[in-house]
Amino acid sequence: MSDQEVRPGREALTGVATGRKRRRKRGEQPMVPDAEFTSYYGKPIINGPVWHSPDIPGYLFLGGLAGASSLLGAGAQATGRGTLALAAKTGAFGAISLSLVALVHDLGRPERFLNMLRVFKVTSPMSVGSWLLSAYGPLAGAAAASAVTGKLPRVGAAATVGAAAFGPAVAAYTAALVSDTAVPAWHDGYREMPYLFVGSGASAAGGLGLLAAPERECAPARNLALFGSALEIGALKRMEHRLGMVAEPYHSGKGGKYLRAAEILSAAGVAGAALGRGWVRRLSGAALIAASAATRWGIFHAGLDSAEDPKYTVVPQRQRVTTAAEGNSSG
Amino acid sequence: MGFFTDTSVCIGCKACEVACKEWNAVPEDGIALTGMSYDNTVGLGADTWRHVAFIEQRKPISRQDSGLHHDTDVLAMAADEPSTDFRWLMSSDVCKHCTEAACLDVCPTGSLFRTEFGTVVVQEDICNGCGYCIPACPYGVIDQRDGDGRAWKCTLCYDRLGQGQEPACAKACPTDSIQFGPLDELRERAQNRVEQLQDAGVADARLYGESPDDGVGGDGAFFLLLDEPEVYGLPPDPKVTTRDLPAMWRHVGTAAVTLVGGALAAFAATALGGRK
Ligand code: SF4
Ligand code: SF4
Numbered sequence: 001m002s003d004q005e006v007r008p009g010r011e012a013l014t015g016v017a018t019g020r021k022r023r024r025k026r027g028e029q030p031m032v033p034d035a036e037f038t039s040y041y042g043k044p045i046i047n048g049p050v051w052h053s054p055d056i057p058g059y060l061f062l063g064g065l066a067g068a069s070s071l072l073g074a075g076a077q078a079t080g081r082g083t084l085a086l087a088a089k090t091g092a093f094g095a096i097s098l099s100l101v102a103l104v105h106d107l108g109r110p111e112r113f114l115n116m117l118r119v120f121k122v123t124s125p126m127s128v129g130s131w132l133l134s135a136y137g138p139l140a141g142a143a144a145a146s147a148v149t150g151k152l153p154r155v156g157a158a159a160t161v162g163a164a165a166f167g168p169a170v171a172a173y174t175a176a177l178v179s180d181t182a183v184p185a186w187h188d189g190y191r192e193m194p195y196l197f198v199g200s201g202a203s204a205a206g207g208l209g210l211l212a213a214p215e216r217e218c219a220p221a222r223n224l225a226l227f228g229s230a231l232e233i234g235a236l237k238r239m240e241h242r243l244g245m246v247a248e249p250y251h252s253g254k255g256g257k258y259l260r261a262a263e264i265l266s267a268a269g270v271a272g273a274a275l276g277r278g279w280v281r282r283l284s285g286a287a288l289i290a291a292s293a294a295t296r297w298g299i300f301h302a303g304l305d306s307a308e309d310p311k312y313t314v315v316p317q318r319q320r321v322t323t324a325a326e327g328n329s330s331g
Numbered sequence: 332m333g334f335f336t337d338t339s340v341c342i343g344c345k346a347c348e349v350a351c352k353e354w355n356a357v358p359e360d361g362i363a364l365t366g367m368s369y370d371n372t373v374g375l376g377a378d379t380w381r382h383v384a385f386i387e388q389r390k391p392i393s394r395q396d397s398g399l400h401h402d403t404d405v406l407a408m409a410a411d412e413p414s415t416d417f418r419w420l421m422s423s424d425v426c427k428h429c430t431e432a433a434c435l436d437v438c439p440t441g442s443l444f445r446t447e448f449g450t451v452v453v454q455e456d457i458c459n460g461c462g463y464c465i466p467a468c469p470y471g472v473i474d475q476r477d478g479d480g481r482a483w484k485c486t487l488c489y490d491r492l493g494q495g496q497e498p499a500c501a502k503a504c505p506t507d508s509i510q511f512g513p514l515d516e517l518r519e520r521a522q523n524r525v526e527q528l529q530d531a532g533v534a535d536a537r538l539y540g541e542s543p544d545d546g547v548g549g550d551g552a553f554f555l556l557l558d559e560p561e562v563y564g565l566p567p568d569p570k571v572t573t574r575d576l577p578a579m580w581r582h583v584g585t586a587a588v589t590l591v592g593g594a595l596a597a598f599a600a601t602a603l604g605g606r607k
Pocket of ligand 2: 437438439440441442443453457458459460461462463464465481482
């Protein structure tokens, strides 16, 4: 920790729950009353992620959009929906390229991405992801290039199928990426996070289809968007319920704000997509894309907040120790 | 090889902090008074590889017979003083060199590696600055250096070990609060010490991170503490996240399949329901 500007009051005490600024949300009751805990001057236990917004939340969002769009593109191609296929394929390639830009920007230098390909490690979701992107990116690129130019249709079709094969993994692996950390709100949610992420990706891809394709072609995009939104919201609710106190950052602070915005946008998007035609449909497509982005930003910030407050690290671990001790003494 | 830090004899002189900085040429990371007792380094980070915590507590330390000064009655002398319900805890923290190290597991470049001494070291010429190891460490040890982007932490003086020397901090510690040696030997010594303290009436004395059965497979740097770990800013029951990784990959796989299913259904529904 090099940020020396943190200076608690001269009377800072340890051994008591020190006065970390209690971020009490307006009008909302905490799920569980604040458990008593001690900390070292309220300082965080873990070093929080050094990842920055918009790079990393953007990276998560764009990966989901790309992966699910590749599936939509392949389906549209197979069922002869030309405009939808074109939109989905170019969307997938555009999104994955941007996500790579975001990643490289966070790393600082392009060579650093190549450096990731020195080794392959299953224990590192980032390593797995880098290899996945190196396989998926060119396929998505070839599929989009062929769709735009109309050249090499066979190669284009094969690339489309290939991109669709890697797409789901691209949309899902980022859940393991954030969960495989000691950040409480991320790690503890590892069971639901992948469903949340693919759901969010599907609703964004469906949203893109609704936005770009003509009415007669957009039925599958609409279905995908509805499916994705339902999965995303269901997974989020389940996760919040299961995490209990650790889920607080998902409804307070910056993370809570983004997630609330995501909920509203997604509700509006779903309603518009189900009922609307013409510009209402297009607008709801845009709302769904925005909802997916807001979800990722919300998850990102909730994670940062949960790393910052030692309570989220200490209280669950303390409970684990107490339960284990009770189990030992009774058994 | 590893560290056993016996905080019961730490006098808070910060010789270890200084020795570490000097030997490893760790840059200065801001000189400020924090008001957190005598702790001005706040916590471990890229530029603080040893950190001495100072805890001011309203708890009396148990009465002990020091075994010294048998000819003067110090207790009678002390009895004249008004009693204060106050004690100071000091503890020099460091990278734990976990047996199952999360930082090492998640590093995508192989920059973090395990040395022939069983310690965990970052190779700064390979580190990418991806920052993945930082939130992965359950102890909040490794961190990104400002203006550099790469991750840095205690190397347990890899270069000194190679020369058969002990780490700079252990060498500099005037009270032997920091002890260096083979882990088995240190564990035995720690066990004796904790029993000795408990017999002397320090009921709160405990070992932290010494057990190979804990959530990280045991720490290569473990501690004798006089209170709960969280009082010192340590996690009470850290767990290496990689233990849950197989389950994570399983959920990722199922989620990916769910997505494929959803997409297939999205198209199938249009075929069944006709084009709406
Ligand atoms: S304490 Fe943290 S930085 Fe040190 S070896 Fe363990 S996981 Fe790595
Ligand atoms: S920041 Fe460096 S040491 Fe840490 S995980 Fe990334 S490449 Fe490895």
